[in-house]
Structures are given as structure tokens and as C-alpha cells.
Amino acid sequence: MxxxxxxxxxxxxxxxxxxxxxxxxxxxxxxxxxxxxxxxxxxxxxxxxxxxxxxxxxxxxxxxxxxxxxxxxxxxxxxxxxxxxxxxxxxxxxxxxxxxxxxxxxxxxxxxxxxxxxxxxxxxxxxxxxxxxxxxxxxxxxxxxxxxxxxxxxxxxxxxxxxxxxxxxxxxxxSCGVPTGWGAAVVRAGTRPGDVVAVVGIGGIGINAVQGAAAAGARVIVAIDPVEMKQKKALEFGATHTAGSVDEARPLIQELSRGRLCDRVIVAPSVLYGDILSGAMSITGKGSTCVAVGVAPFSQTEIPMALHDLVLWSKELKGTIFGSMNPRTAIPNLAALYASGQLKxxxxxxxxxxxxxxxxxxxxxxxxxxxxxxxxx
Ligand SMILES: NC(=O)c1ccc[n+]([C@@H]2O[C@H](COP(=O)([O-])OP(=O)(O)OC[C@H]3O[C@@H](n4cnc5c(N)ncnc54)[C@H](O)[C@@H]3O)[C@@H](O)[C@H]2O)c1
Ligand SMILES: [Zn+2]
Ligand SMILES: [Zn+2]
Missing domain, CATH: 3.90.180.10 (Medium-chain alcohol dehydrogenases, catalytic domain)
Structure with missing residues (x-):
């Protein structure tokens, strides 16, 4: 045919x-x-x-x-x-x-x-x-x-x-964007009520990490994206603050978390490079979790990262595919959340x-x- x-x-x-x-x-x-x-x-x-x-x-x-x-x-x-x-x-x-x-x-x-x-x-x-x-x-x-x-x-x-x-x-x-972003924040990062969360990259994936983190009860959600329209949209989906880059967000996060930095960082830029991940790890706090969602080119094999902080701050760096969820349950459950007006x-x-x-x-x-x-x- x-x-x-x-x-x-x-x-x-x-x-x-x-x-x-x-x-x-x-x-x-x-x-x-x-x-x-x-x-x-x-x-x-x-x-x-x-x-x-x-x-x-x-x-x-x-x-x-x-x-x-x-x-x-x-x-x-x-x-x-x-x-x-x-x-x-x-x-x-x-x-x-x-x-x-x-x-x-x-x-x-x-x-x-x-x-x-x-x-x-x-x-x-x-x-x-x-x-x-x-x-x-x-x-x-x-x-x-x-x-x-x-x-x-x-x-x-x-x-x-x-x-x-x-x-x-x-x-x-x-199919992909909603469960991947939602699951990255809620399941893989394990956002809890009161958390300080940052989402790096507010596209179809990151915006759903924002709404997942909001639903999980995060106190602060900093949406980081160089594009102004994405920052504005993030506020409509539950972000509490926005920034154009990780460097711009760092002092804000330091202030909002009283120096403790983020409990969860979700990294979903268009293309993942080592330096984006090292920036994300630099705003990840003690005993906290950074989840990489964005896809990197095959050639990317290095992350310039403060290994001293990784160990002594007991940080966690994780990858995720499909937000680490089960498609057979996640898709109908998210559809039900939409039907009941709890998911945009x-x-x-x-x-x-x-x-x-x-x-x-x-x-x-x-x-x-x-x-x-x-x-x-
Ligand atoms: N792990 C998975 O299961 C999975 C599933 C689907 C998509 N992805 C990947 O997730 C990434 C995002 O996908 P999408 O569809 O949301 O893309 P998108 O193009 O819609 O959005 C990406 C956003 O990242 C922003 N951005 C780019 N560089 C940035 C930086 N340095 N700092 C902050 N923001 C930056 C862009 O302005 C854009 O708003 C892609 O790499 C995609 O392949 C992964
Ligand atoms: Zn996809
Ligand atoms: Zn199987």
C-alpha cells in the first residue's frame, strides 16, 4: 500500500x-x-x-x-x-x-x-x-x-x-514529550514537596518537567532558557522564576535556597553538551539530584565537572529515557490527569x-x- x-x-x-x-x-x-x-x-x-x-x-x-x-x-x-x-x-x-x-x-x-x-x-x-x-x-x-x-x-x-x-x-x-519531561522531574529526579528545582531548556520536554515539578509540590521552580517566549510560557506552566542561562540563575538560586542550591535539576536543552551538564551540576546542591534528558551527539564524551564536589557533596547525576516510566501506565494516567484538568x-x-x-x-x-x-x- x-x-x-x-x-x-x-x-x-x-x-x-x-x-x-x-x-x-x-x-x-x-x-x-x-x-x-x-x-x-x-x-x-x-x-x-x-x-x-x-x-x-x-x-x-x-x-x-x-x-x-x-x-x-x-x-x-x-x-x-x-x-x-x-x-x-x-x-x-x-x-x-x-x-x-x-x-x-x-x-x-x-x-x-x-x-x-x-x-x-x-x-x-x-x-x-x-x-x-x-x-x-x-x-x-x-x-x-x-x-x-x-x-x-x-x-x-x-x-x-x-x-x-x-x-x-x-x-x-x-507519546514522548509529556511523559519524558514529567517523569524526569517526578519519577527520575523524585521531586518532593518544598523542593527547589531548576529546569534547563524549556522546549516540549522541559516545559513538562516544569509542570511535573509543580504538581509534585516544588516550592521554587527556576526555568532556564535563552528564549524569552519559553521563559514566559514556563511561568504559565508553574515556574516561579526564570533566567536566560545557568550563570544568570545561580545567584537567584543561591538566594532562594539560602545557599543550599537545587534539590533537583532537570537538563533538557536542544542538544546536550558536557559544559551544559557541568553548569547544571554546579547548581545541584548537597545530596541532590541532576537528571540529564537532552540527547548529546555521539562525539560528546567529556564533562568538565568538579569531581571534588560530586563526592564530598554526595551529588547524584542520572540519565533518563522516557522519564523512567512505563508507557503502558504513564500514557493513560497522564491522559486522565488532562481529562480532570490537572495537566495542561x-x-x-x-x-x-x-x-x-x-x-x-x-x-x-x-x-x-x-x-x-x-x-x-
Ligand atoms: N531522554 C529522552 O527520553 C528524550 C526524549 C525526548 C527528547 N529528548 C531530548 O530532549 C531534548 C529537548 O527536546 P525538546 O523536544 O524539548 O527540544 P526543543 O528544541 O523543543 O527545546 C529545547 C530548548 O532548549 C533550549 N536551550 C538550548 N540550549 C540551551 C542552554 N544551553 N541552556 C538552556 N536552554 C537551552 C532551547 O532554547 C529550547 O527552548 C532534545 O535533546 C531531545 O532529543 C530526550
Ligand atoms: Zn521525542
Ligand atoms: Zn521488554
Missing amino acids: KTRAALLTGVGERWIVDDIELGELGPQDVMIEIKAAGLCHSDEHMSSGDMVIPEKTRLALGLPSQFPLIGGHEGAGVVVEVGSSVQRFAVGDHVVTSFMPACGMCPSCVDGRQYLCDLGASLLQKSEIAKHTWRGEQTNVYSNLGTFAEYALVHEYSLIKVDPELPFEIAALL LQELITRRYPLDEVNNGYDDLRNGEILRGVITT
Whole structure:
């Protein structure tokens, strides 16, 4: 079956919207008519090259090229066909895609750490499910999802059923940005009532760390971003203070915490570099936690950090994927919080784009003009 999709052919290239040929529906696959897809910075990392495996490493590992690539991992839509052994989904169900599959059977899943599902290991590579072709060539599919398309073929492990009342553009945000940011602050950092929290980078991820920290009862939330519009938005989502950089925020945090610095720092800039992390660690207090969420280029291997403080101040530095939550419970729970008016989702969407204008969306993201953009059909 043919469908239109947005593809990248290599690093530095613009998105091409063209017809692709979808592969055959496998026994555990589900065909989705995509109704909305969010523009996360992680897709942008493929065109900038940050998430592209360096050629030398890729060849040494015998891996095929990651291009051409069908983009998109935040998505929501309607089930139009199910594979022969799919039992949990039926035609007409409304679903959200999850960039992290949750098979429920691997050691990580049975141990309650579905965000580390073993099936996530090959997400950046051409995999078994990548059966689609473009101009006769097999394509890679971002996170095995490829939501920048009219139709997508998705493994049942990467889908979550949602209430049909939930608008599609809202549901699409629950794929990645909302749970990742929320979970980074609430679950991975473990924000507690009365905490002093800083969030570095107020995009689709950071803004949800702000609202997560607010819901968890943080006393002070300092939203740090060089873009003024992001700072203003952060105040609407629960931030108590704003700053344009970590250096600008430091004296403010010192004053607000009476010299103790932050209890939790969540780091979600567009691209993570070692110096951003060292700045974040410098505002992390005694016995406190810094959580890195932003994706770093493969080439980034060093953090210039005060190791003396790390040890003697007993600081904690953690990474997180999907906010360290279980997609099967986090997505419906966050949808329920939205339905009861306790989670802002509509307000996250700055602009909507037709699929053909995906490049405009990513231009706007790079220019700091959108909190979250959504492709709608
Ligand atoms: N760990 C995960 O599971 C996960 C999931 C999704 C996205 N991500 C990553 O999180 C990061 C953020 O994604 P997003 O979609 O929110 O991106 P975005 O582009 O919407 O927002 C990033 C924000 O960071 C700001 N920024 C850039 N440099 C900064 C700096 N030095 N200090 C403070 N702010 C700075 C930008 O102005 C922008 O507002 C990306 O690297 C993305 O790939 C990680
Ligand atoms: Zn994402
Ligand atoms: Zn698993």
C-alpha cells in the first residue's frame, strides 16, 4: 500500500514528503491512520547528525546506513487493520505510539523498568519491522514508528490504547514529550514537596518537567532558557522564576535556597553538551539530584565537572529515557490527569502544520518559535 511520508536522506538534508510503499502487515503489526504527530527535537537530531552513528563505528559494527529514514515518533491515530495474532487492538481503536516498546517479557520489562525494554536496543537501526520502501530502496523507520506519514505500520508493543474522547493532537503529545519531561522531574529526579528545582531548556520536554515539578509540590521552580517566549510560557506552566542561562540563575538560586542550591535539576536543552551538564551540576546542591534528558551527539564524551564536589557533596547525576516510566501506565494516567484538568496539554501546542510543511515546523523549532508543533491531518 502507498502512503505519503516525510523522509530524510542524510545529515544536513531537508525533509522530503513523498509516496512510500508500506511493507506487508506482519502478525503482530497494527496499521494506523495517523491523525496527529508531534515535532520532537529527537527527529531533528537525525537531520543535524547528533543521533547518527559515526560512519566508522557503524561500518565496524556491520550496521546498514540509517538513511533513508521515515521520521516521526510522537503520534496518535486510528487502528485500520490488525495482524493475525494481535489481540489487544481492534479496528477503530484510538492509539498513541510509544517510542519505547514495552514487550512485557524481557528482563527489564518484568523487572518494572519498561523504559529499558530490550526491544529498544535496535531503535536507531533498520530493523525487521522496517519493511517499507521509497523509490525501491528499503527505508529505516524512526523508532520503528514513522509517524510523519498518513499511515504507519507499528508493532503492537509500541502502541497504547487511549480514550476516543481524547483529541488526537493532545494524544500525540503523550507519546514522548509529556511523559519524558514529567517523569524526569517526578519519577527520575523524585521531586518532593518544598523542593527547589531548576529546569534547563524549556522546549516540549522541559516545559513538562516544569509542570511535573509543580504538581509534585516544588516550592521554587527556576526555568532556564535563552528564549524569552519559553521563559514566559514556563511561568504559565508553574515556574516561579526564570533566567536566560545557568550563570544568570545561580545567584537567584543561591538566594532562594539560602545557599543550599537545587534539590533537583532537570537538563533538557536542544542538544546536550558536557559544559551544559557541568553548569547544571554546579547548581545541584548537597545530596541532590541532576537528571540529564537532552540527547548529546555521539562525539560528546567529556564533562568538565568538579569531581571534588560530586563526592564530598554526595551529588547524584542520572540519565533518563522516557522519564523512567512505563508507557503502558504513564500514557493513560497522564491522559486522565488532562481529562480532570490537572495537566495542561492544549496549551503546549504553538502551531499546527500539514505534513507537507514539516520543514517549516522544524525551522520554527530551531528558531525557538514553538513550544511544541504538531502535524495534523
Ligand atoms: N531522554 C529522552 O527520553 C528524550 C526524549 C525526548 C527528547 N529528548 C531530548 O530532549 C531534548 C529537548 O527536546 P525538546 O523536544 O524539548 O527540544 P526543543 O528544541 O523543543 O527545546 C529545547 C530548548 O532548549 C533550549 N536551550 C538550548 N540550549 C540551551 C542552554 N544551553 N541552556 C538552556 N536552554 C537551552 C532551547 O532554547 C529550547 O527552548 C532534545 O535533546 C531531545 O532529543 C530526550
Ligand atoms: Zn521525542
Ligand atoms: Zn521488554
